[in-house]
Amino acid sequence: MKLDTTPTADFSDEQKRYLEGFMSGMQVGRVGRAFAAGGAPAGGGAAPAEPSGPDAAAIKAQDKLTAAGKKLADQEKFKRELHPFDAYERLKDQARNNANPTPADNFRWRYYGIFWVAPAQTSYMARLRIPNGILKHWQMSGLADIAESCGGGYTHVTTRANFQIREIEPKNAVKLIEGVQDIGLCSRGAGADNIRNVTGTPTAGIDPQELLDTRPYAREWHYHILNDRSLFGLPRKFNVAFDGAGKIAALEETNDIAFTAVEVKDGHGVEPGVWFKLGLGGITGHKDFAKYSGIVVRPEDATSVADAIVRVFIEHGDRTNRNKARLKYVLDHMGHDGFLKLVEERLKTPFARVPAEALLPRPLSDRMAHIGVHKQKQAGLNWVGVALPVGKLTCEQMRGIAKIAQDLGDGEIRLTVWQNLLISGVRNESVALVTAAIAKLGLATEVSNVRAGLIACTGNAGCKFAASDTKRHAAAIGDWCDERINLDTPLNIHLTGCHHSCAQHYISDIGLIAAKVPGASEDDQVEGYHLFTGGGFGPDADIGQEVFHDVKAEDVPVRVEGLLKAYLANRASPEETFLTFSRRHDGESLRKLAEAEVTA
Numbered sequence: 001m002k003l004d005t006t007p008t009a010d011f012s013d014e015q016k017r018y019l020e021g022f023m024s025g026m027q028v029g030r031v032g033r034a035f036a037a038g039g040a041p042a043g044g045g046a047a048p049a050e051p052s053g054p055d056a057a058a059i060k061a062q063d064k065l066t067a068a069g070k071k072l073a074d075q076e077k078f079k080r081e082l083h084p085f086d087a088y089e090r091l092k093d094q095a096r097n098n099a100n101p102t103p104a105d106n107f108r109w110r111y112y113g114i115f116w117v118a119p120a121q122t123s124y125m126a127r128l129r130i131p132n133g134i135l136k137h138w139q140m141s142g143l144a145d146i147a148e149s150c151g152g153g154y155t156h157v158t159t160r161a162n163f164q165i166r167e168i169e170p171k172n173a174v175k176l177i178e179g180v181q182d183i184g185l186c187s188r189g190a191g192a193d194n195i196r197n198v199t200g201t202p203t204a205g206i207d208p209q210e211l212l213d214t215r216p217y218a219r220e221w222h223y224h225i226l227n228d229r230s231l232f233g234l235p236r237k238f239n240v241a242f243d244g245a246g247k248i249a250a251l252e253e254t255n256d257i258a259f260t261a262v263e264v265k266d267g268h269g270v271e272p273g274v275w276f277k278l279g280l281g282g283i284t285g286h287k288d289f290a291k292y293s294g295i296v297v298r299p300e301d302a303t304s305v306a307d308a309i310v311r312v313f314i315e316h317g318d319r320t321n322r323n324k325a326r327l328k329y330v331l332d333h334m335g336h337d338g339f340l341k342l343v344e345e346r347l348k349t350p351f352a353r354v355p356a357e358a359l360l361p362r363p364l365s366d367r368m369a370h371i372g373v374h375k376q377k378q379a380g381l382n383w384v385g386v387a388l389p390v391g392k393l394t395c396e397q398m399r400g401i402a403k404i405a406q407d408l409g410d411g412e413i414r415l416t417v418w419q420n421l422l423i424s425g426v427r428n429e430s431v432a433l434v435t436a437a438i439a440k441l442g443l444a445t446e447v448s449n450v451r452a453g454l455i456a457c458t459g460n461a462g463c464k465f466a467a468s469d470t471k472r473h474a475a476a477i478g479d480w481c482d483e484r485i486n487l488d489t490p491l492n493i494h495l496t497g498c499h500h501s502c503a504q505h506y507i508s509d510i511g512l513i514a515a516k517v518p519g520a521s522e523d524d525q526v527e528g529y530h531l532f533t534g535g536g537f538g539p540d541a542d543i544g545q546e547v548f549h550d551v552k553a554e555d556v557p558v559r560v561e562g563l564l565k566a567y568l569a570n571r572a573s574p575e576e577t578f579l580t581f582s583r584r585h586d587g588e589s590l591r592k593l594a595e596a597e598v599t600a
Contacts, residue, residue, distance in 0.1 A: 084111035113187025131222035132200035133161025133415035142183035144398035207246035235317025236325035268358035285501030367490035391419035453492035466497025468514035480557035562594030
């Protein structure tokens with residue numbers, strides 16, 4: 001029996017949405033019952049034909065699980081019932097009626113890069129695809145227009161060198177998606193079970209110390225994904241990053257696939273020169289960095305290698321438990337060697353492997369290179385790093401940045417994973433004018449070490465998962481500490497709102513994860529955090545240790561102040577970093593030192 005999902009009576013909009021969701025759920029249930037017999041139709045009959053087309057691999061993976069008696073996650077049923085890319089007319093119909101999405105459609109529309117974020121905001125949030133985080137000045141101006149006409153009049157720069165646009169009413173969803181495409185960008189696949197925005201070294205092509213310009217490799221992988229539907233609908237989201245060994249870290253080791261540029265010495269069985277070192281399984285919210293196993297990949301082969309890895313993941317990823325569906329858990333289950341063997345079989349060639357001693361040390365990153373004026377490899381040119389207030393830009397500021405890049409730079413704006421941006425190609429004689437123009441916009445190119453490394457996710461002001469208002473609390477930390485501490489070394493402070501760890505609190509010098517903590521009484525719950533120290537990335541990669549548990553949000557700035565004062569008072573020498581200092585002490589010792597400083 002075919003289920004009609006179109007309400008026939010004169011119901012209110014809310015009642016119609018309920019009925020649409022109800023009937024959609026009935027259809028999902030019907031599909032689930034069909035899966036129960038290993039893919040055979042409910043009620044008997046002939047087995048279905050062998051899956052074909054671009055979704056075949058995902059369908060076969062689903063069928064294999066249900067044949068083993070396992071139950072698919074609801075999201076897998078949603079994809080099977082109606083693939084998101086086959087439902088665009090449905091999205092357009094909802095836009096015409098300014099209708100909120102059903103739960104199933106809320107998942108589907110993430111394939112177009114839009115997320116329904118109620119109850120935090122009764123609207124959509126959009127994420128884009130900007131390969132290597134680099135866009136043109138006219139694209140920046142165009143995004144400002146879109147954010148103003150379709151959203152809340154501002155954007156957020158994210159920790160994937162990307163933009164978020166917020167407060168998008170349902171009636172503006174299609175207008176936004178198509179408007180972004182009009183300016184040469186897109187949001188396709190920027191959410192749900194897809195390969196997310198492709199990141200790379202933000203100073204690619206202009207960095208005096210880089211080993212490799214990551215732009216062509218990020219771009220090739222970006223378009224490879226967009227033009228192959230079979231690479232959509234993975235078991236879970238997937239991140240890929242390219243590091244060219246530039247001054248600004250790309251945090252590639254926090255991604256599912258990490259391509260890290262390395263220089264291979266002669267005499268180790270492969271052609272000497274620049275290769276990518278391959279890392280797999282990074283997901284720091286689950287306390288894991290990408291693991292490297294001696295594999296090196298020719299840069300020109302990066303796309304084919306990534307493609308093979310993703311396809312093995314499609315076949316073997318968990319589609320029953322969303323909490324265990326990332327690549328890390330496939331690797332944990334079958335082991336890296338077992339997984340890599342399947343990848344080699346798909347590639348039809350073995351990987352090249354070299355010992356650690358075959359690699360020259362990576363040029364060190366500069367933890368302040370994303371802020372201020374820095375010399376490019378091109379004589380007489382500079383990039384200028386602009387500090388943003390925890391990643392936020394108004395539309396007027398976006399237009400101003402675009403104008404500066406057009407008139408006084410090379411016309412490009414480069415986003416970083418540190419929630420800020422660079423204006424590149426600024427001539428020596430134009431530097432003073434650029435920094436003055438940036439200041440006129442209410443932004444800065446010189447900030448304290450505390451503010452330079454202050455990162456925050458959206459928080460509960462715009463995300464239903466977050467337990468605290470992270471951006472507001474991050475700003476409060478900056479305001480409080482700037483008045484009381486003169487920190488003379490780089491520092492990262494990351495605030496994340498939930499276990500998804502979008503702000504990657506575990507890899508920060510000081511990391512805070514939001515939680516509801518005891519208030520004035522045992523029954524009272526208020527916004528707060530658990531505080532960690534000693535996290536790091538790159539050569540210092542490690543997960544931080546907890547120092548304070550259940551700190552009220554209003555007390556967090558004082559706790560951070562205490563830690564920083566304890567560091568300045570007790571460090572072994574002026575050259576000792578906060579990271580080294582914090583790793584010399586256990587959590588209890590750090591807590592006592594910090595408490596002594598703020599009570600002294």
